[in-house]
Amino acid sequence: MLEIPAQFKEKFAQLLGEDEAARLFKALDEPSKKAFRVNSLKKGAAVSYDLSRPVPGIPNAYYGEISGKDVEWTSGTVYSQDPAAMFPAHLTDVAPGDRVLDLCAAPGGKSTALGEKLQGQGLLVANEISPSRAKILRENLERWGVTNALVTNGSSEDLSSKFPAFFDEILVDAPCSGEGMFRKSEDAIKYWSEDNVLTCQARQQEILQEAVKMLKPGGQLVYSTCTFSPEEDEAIVSWLIDNYGFTVEERDLEGVPTAAGRPEWGNGNPELARCFRFWPQDGLGEGQFVAVLRLPAASNAASGEKPAKRKQDKRKKRGGRREDQISREDLEYVTEALQGLSLPAGLENWSSRLQKSKDHVFVPLLAPDSLRGLKILSNGMELGMLKKKRFEPSHQLAEALGQIKQDRVVDLDEGQYERYLHGESLQTASQLKGFVLVASKGQVFSFGKLTTSGQLKNFYPKGLRQ
Template sequence: MIMLPEGFMNKMKNLLGQDYNAFINSFEDKNHKAVRRNTLKIDGASFESIIDYLEGNVPWCEDSYYISDYQRPGKDLYYHCGLFYIQEPSASLPVELLNPKPGDMVLDLCAAPGGKTTQIGAKMANKGFLVANDVNYKRLLSLKRNIQLFGLSNTIVTNEQPSSLKRQFSGFFDKILIDAPCSGEGMFRRDDRTKNKYEGYEPNKFTDLQKMILNDASDLLKPGGTMVYSTCTFSLEENEEIIEWFLTQNHHFKTIPAHNLEKIRNHVSFGFNGFGDAIRIWPHIHKGEGHFAVRLEKEISGHVNAMTCDADMDSSISKASESAVLDFFKEIGLQTDNLIGNLHLEREKVILYSSVAVTNLNCIYKGLEVGYFRNGRFLPSQALAMMVDLKACKTVNFSATDINAVKYLKGESIYLEGQKGWVLVTIDGYPVGWGKLVDGLMKNHYLKEWRLM
């Protein structure tokens, strides 16, 4: 039997009344697991035909699928092709509520490890501009990897306090996601560490931080824009009470209905006026852990920040270096139209900068890392492999059942006849990395940090 903090149980009993027993009993049920399809790389029918352990769609996210508890999707070779993200079912709710579109300017304010960033990026179809920010530098490596694995090319990663982003992005974004730090009550069933820390928290540990983040985000949103505030806790103090406080301080904001999620909207408002617009996922009602989300709209008035959309930054690449990159693209059979004049060299990295010039911020990922130079030679990046268009591209393909596919992911060289030079390695047609054919041997250029152990 799962042991829950006494203070938490007393609070939920007072809150839920007759629903309390059903709620508490749900903690004895199994955790629900899901994978979310990468719509940039594979359509629904194809995904359902090659992933044989799907158990139906998550009701609030048509691209997410339940899977059985014993499955280990991280060992699936298609995961390493970036075809899906492993995500707790309720975690896909906030982005569905935000509903980003191609061409939007979007901020994921508390982005690491990147599940919601990849969901946003896929919905944007690599059109527009996406900033993934997180204050915790140690978590940015996983965020960067997931961005690259999913093949996002319109995304940058910043490591800033929300207030610092106002130096450049005041009143700029169409949409903002705030997946706020919280007490994590909704994760008690699946995360013992969160549960064990709970009773040591000070009463205002999270609420003061949540208020500050919301206020900073409101300044980053353009008039007419929308933002979603979400947590993975049941706490009224961190959900409805936070939003009620924010609305009394910011009369130019209002909650707006979740029409696209009407079928799962929960009408429990706990006496707060206007909170029929908020959504809660309950473990005793839905197949997912606890979650809260509400969409807020900023009224249309005031100044919209007129930021340049031309990436005119320093470190432009030399003609000789640009020529080396273009020669590789031509060798492999890739289009070069959008590269000429847009490449930049930072130390040894060749970067295709984002469409928006970013200055005076700690930006650790400034756009698609195309490759790098080593001893004067250009080498293509893992990020480029994960997003290339296969049309006319020179490839070596392995089936998912071919032992060579696993050997490649382990970083092994593979004996293979073929025309000398660079090739894009694919698994059943889905890009996974680079190889280089030399004298009957394909040298392995799969990123070392990603290799299977």
């Protein structure tokens, strides 16, 4: 039985009334609900999991538990996510071609959903301030096959200086007191206090001040938390309305067990009733709060800031060619390695857009010069790495190529799949030669290289081996 803080119980008994508060406290002692999403970018991929219990309101989402050892996971065909946490990204208006920012993005559940909506078109900037969590974010976006993501590791202030009035949509799933995670995290209970709630509120305002600077006039901001406290939910939305003129947009979630926001818990504005609260006692998942907001079209929230001037590129040149430009010889190595592979949307005309950094060859989304001062984990699609007189395609590319039907594939049985994940090379009967995609159950999860004797050399990243 959870040892819920007495002050928390007193607070929510006053806010909800004794009966509804009792339902909440009872629900917090029940097991949390597991769910997963099926990746619509990986068209035609069949999964072995039970798809008979859909999550209401979310396409391609189902109740159930998945394993990180299954090919569905390693191929980026499924993603484990709390059902309520699926709604912030779902409620955005993101469409192909948009410029989108997920400001507090790790571990990547919301970013992968936004990447699906973009369908390889436009720009997704996925940022995380924690270096370790940013690494996980990058891995999850790569696994999902998102080709148009810029993954950054910085603060909201770092980004706002680079992207004033730039984004069509911004999602801020803000750091919070985590009350909605009580039944999943002992630390959420351990560190809960009213002082921490107010500390989180101040931090949320600091983050949002910078987020608003990056939103285009008329743009959309989706604000969410996994907490119940009005100080971090309705009060924050009230602050956005009062200080920046935001309006709260209506959304229809018919058939989804959710509750309306409470105007009396904020500034009394009736628009607060358009916010959504997901309570554990309503049976959907964990706790979540979501508000969909619209910035006025005539907003001056960016305070007239101009993009930072780009410094002149003074990098050394070799024979009249910048060091980040790829040579004709190197281009031939890349072309040879990719021969016979079908490329997904967003990689058309890749050869004319190639750049390299420390022998990593990539197709950038934004000019690297314009991003100086930011810590960049990934800028678009890394095709692979140049080595002495050869080129090795990247794991990121393998996961992206799994979106469409490929001919150069070696499909492993269950035993071979497990051995390959361990890092073993395998003997095959394939007649293919050179770099091939490696799959199991028809789901691509890696590159390998076939020798003339049929040996499949293992290129599964060492850091992911099991």
